[in-house]
Amino acid sequence: MAGRGRPRSFDRSVALGRAMETFWRRGYEATSMSDLTAAMGINSPSLYAAFGSKEKLFREAVELYAATEGAPITRALAEEPTAYDAVAAVLYVNARAYTDRERPTGCMIVLAATNTGDDVARDYLAGWRRSGVEQLRERLDRGVREGELPPDADTAGIAEFYTAVLQGMSVQARDGARREDVERIAQRALAAWEAVTGAGLQSSGSSTGAMSS
Template identity: 45%
Template sequence: MARTREFDTDQAVERAMDLFWRRGYAATSMQDLIAELGIGSGSLYAAFGSKEKLYALALERYCSRNAGALIAHLESAEEVRPALRAALTAMAEADLCDPERGCLMVNAATERASDPATADRVAATMRLVESTLAGALERARARGELAPDKDPVALARFLTTFIQGMRVMGKARADRTFLEGAVEAALTTLD
């Protein structure tokens, strides 16, 4: 008879996500995961298969959560510029509060670029962010917030690239003045 799982897999993925986010994939050993999750190695392997599969679940959670928050924020916004300023400022603030951690998606893209599953997850999330930004900018143009000659897709691509660059600068310990100035400069592309 199979044993009943004695831990919450959802909570285990959450804790693994936090550990991978703090330490990175390579610096996190199976022993680290076992200690952090408080489960035996057999249970970890039975539930997740491998460190790589657990990392994939953790990265998926992070990407879904963060892209989902941006989507919800932009789709509920009455005006695009204040919504973008708030979202970009929140990202900068997160990096100022915890620069060592940075953005798990940026960390994944740089540390595990040669892993196809990681690269695919990051690319899919970037496409989702770009699409969300393009949709918000298209709605803004239709409402007259954005000049008719502005290209929402081109702006969305720029902003998607800017976000990732800003997250890298945050991890490189750029200060508040630098990050806030960068956000303001990026917003001028909407003028």
């Protein structure tokens, strides 16, 4: 039966990417179905047939954002030699990404459903943000195991602090802050590393040098 239907006349992955940018720029609640169909170049029946509903489309768009825009962050947390370098990479990579004027500014996962009456969309993104905190905490826990951070370091609190910095950077970028302004926030947050973590600075210097170029 599935083979009898008319084939789709659009590229689903391209349409999803356009939907992602629309939700990213306008937010979940402010994005109408007409906004989506216009951006995706399809009609409403095709959208529903391919994606099911606005909510399901939004979820797929967020997953695409995490897989693409989030990939450099995942690599930094896995590959940077120290926890400091990993946090520095996350801050500076995001400072650049948030202020890229060729795309919507800020972070979709921070901004797309923070001020909405739709509990489902808001809770969905809150779950993604909690996952980001946990991912960062796990990298800090590795720093404890490797002796970079003290055994009693509050890795959950440290992760929450730097996540709050990232979220603030996202809002600043959406409000029009320049890359150098957002990078300055990152620089000052890193200057607080020893006070926040209770550890001495043990950076290899690889990330900060690369990010400031």
